[in-house]
Amino acid sequence: MTTHVRIVGAGLIGTSLGIALTGKGFRVSLEDPSPTAVRLARDLRAGEVADGHTNAPDVVVVAAPPDVAAEVVVTALDRWPGAVVSDVASVKESVLRAVLASGADANRYVGSHPMAGRERSGAAAARADLFEGRAWVVVPHESSTPAAVSCLREIALAVGSLVLVMPAHEHDEAVAAVSHVPQLAASIVAACLRDLPESAVGLAGPGLRDVTRIAASDPRLWTQILAGNASAVRDVMRLVRDQVQAVIGALDALVDADGVGALGTLSGVLEAGNLGHARIPGKHGAAPTAYEVVSVVVPDEPGALARLLGDVGNAGINLEDLHLEHGLGQAVGVAEISVVPASVEPLRSELARLGWRVHD
Numbered sequence: 001m002t003t004h005v006r007i008v009g010a011g012l013i014g015t016s017l018g019i020a021l022t023g024k025g026f027r028v029s030l031e032d033p034s035p036t037a038v039r040l041a042r043d044l045r046a047g048e049v050a051d052g053h054t055n056a057p058d059v060v061v062v063a064a065p066p067d068v069a070a071e072v073v074v075t076a077l078d079r080w081p082g083a084v085v086s087d088v089a090s091v092k093e094s095v096l097r098a099v100l101a102s103g104a105d106a107n108r109y110v111g112s113h114p115m116a117g118r119e120r121s122g123a124a125a126a127r128a129d130l131f132e133g134r135a136w137v138v139v140p141h142e143s144s145t146p147a148a149v150s151c152l153r154e155i156a157l158a159v160g161s162l163v164l165v166m167p168a169h170e171h172d173e174a175v176a177a178v179s180h181v182p183q184l185a186a187s188i189v190a191a192c193l194r195d196l197p198e199s200a201v202g203l204a205g206p207g208l209r210d211v212t213r214i215a216a217s218d219p220r221l222w223t224q225i226l227a228g229n230a231s232a233v234r235d236v237m238r239l240v241r242d243q244v245q246a247v248i249g250a251l252d253a254l255v256d257a258d259g260v261g262a263l264g265t266l267s268g269v270l271e272a273g274n275l276g277h278a279r280i281p282g283k284h285g286a287a288p289t290a291y292e293v294v295s296v297v298v299p300d301e302p303g304a305l306a307r308l309l310g311d312v313g314n315a316g317i318n319l320e321d322l323h324l325e326h327g328l329g330q331a332v333g334v335a336e337i338s339v340v341p342a343s344v345e346p347l348r349s350e351l352a353r354l355g356w357r358v359h360d
């Protein structure tokens with residue numbers, strides 16, 4: 001029998017999930033307070049728009065913002081007494097507490113959290129392959145039924161994720177360190193760039209982009225996430241503060257005193273960073289869709305980019321993503337074209353043959 005999944009909240013995560021599940025043969029119905037969001041999600045093939053005639057779902061996945069997730073879960077448990085209900089909010093304990101306190105039939109509730117996202121919100125940013133090869137945490141509570149847990153496992157596996165099962169408090173502590181504090185760190189570093197003169201920002205290389213990519217994330221969503229995991233985030237931020245204080249102390253010693261011990265402190269911080277970085281896992285389970293970038297110099301003149309994209313298409317190569325770098329004060333830009341690894345060499349040689357300047 002085809003499983004009918006109702007997705008409540010047709011933004012980035014809800015629409016991506018809808019597209020992925022539809023592709024795997026699930027029936028998906030969608031709802032969202034925003035009619036535009038839900039229609040866009042439908043147009044992106046994330047499922048049908050639910051209305052008063054749509055029959056009851058087997059599973060409900062709430063993909064609404066974290067501050068309303070519990071309320072929407074409780075409403076869903078009441079609305080569909082036969083359905084398993086989950087949510088994908090980035091924080092789990094606060095949602096679980098509110099669901100348990102509501103008096104709703106929480107046995108059919110199991111939390112979840114796909115560790116996959118983007119720094120953009122909304123249905124338009126949805127990706128069919130968003131969850132492939134990524135961890136998906138299933139977060140049961142004491143009275144979640146085994147059927148509810150296996151239902152969520154089935155959904156996560158169907159979209160290509162690796163399932164991890166964890167209690168809510170353990171999940172929240174883990175994501176404080178691997179997701180929520182990194183978001184703050186990226187935002188804090190990027191905020192230091194705000195008032196820099198153009199001449200200084202123009203020196204930026206890929207390292208700065210790597211460190212600050214997620215600083216482009218939605219502040220409304222992240223304010224809710226940080227507030228929803230305040231205790232665990234505070235604990236990790238205290239460790240960050242201790243490191244920052246140690247670095248400032250070492251720099252003070254170099255600038256204002258004899259600097260004794262300062263180099264050891266700086267080196268210790270950097271070496272500890274090496275050790276932490278080495279622990280970041282690569283692929284989770286199935287291979288994620290990894291793209292490689294071909295960088296091409298584009299003259300800053302009308303039609304040049306269109307010509308380049310035409311040449312990529314004529315070479316029979318699928319462009320997966322495109323980013324434009326503008327050289328400061330130069331009459332050229334660099335187009336970073338993302339393609340599957342097997343297309344890198346054919347694309348490079350074809351573009352070079354056509355006269356484009358292709359970078360390593």
Ligand SMILES: NC(=O)C1=CN([C@@H]2O[C@H](COP(=O)(O)OP(=O)(O)OC[C@H]3O[C@@H](n4cnc5c(N)ncnc54)[C@H](O)[C@@H]3O)[C@@H](O)[C@H]2O)C=CC1
Pocket residue numbers: 008009010011012013014031032033034037063064065066068069072088089090091113114115116117118119120121122123221225
């Ligand atoms: N953005 C990310 O990278 C990730 C987000 N999440 C979680 O997924 C959930 C959704 O996040 P995004 O898709 O990024 O946000 P989004 O802003 O792209 O989409 C949220 C959608 O929920 C709708 N919505 C607002 N209030 C609602 C309500 N009361 N009932 C139903 N729908 C409502 C909005 O109209 C919007 O379409 C959040 O709880 C977030 O913590 C989880 C993993 C990654």
Ligand SMILES: O=C(O)C(=O)Cc1ccc(O)cc1
Pocket residue numbers: 089090114115116117118119179214
């Ligand atoms: O972009 C990344 O690297 C992410 O890991 C995105 C992300 C954002 C929020 C989440 O709750 C989970 C994952």
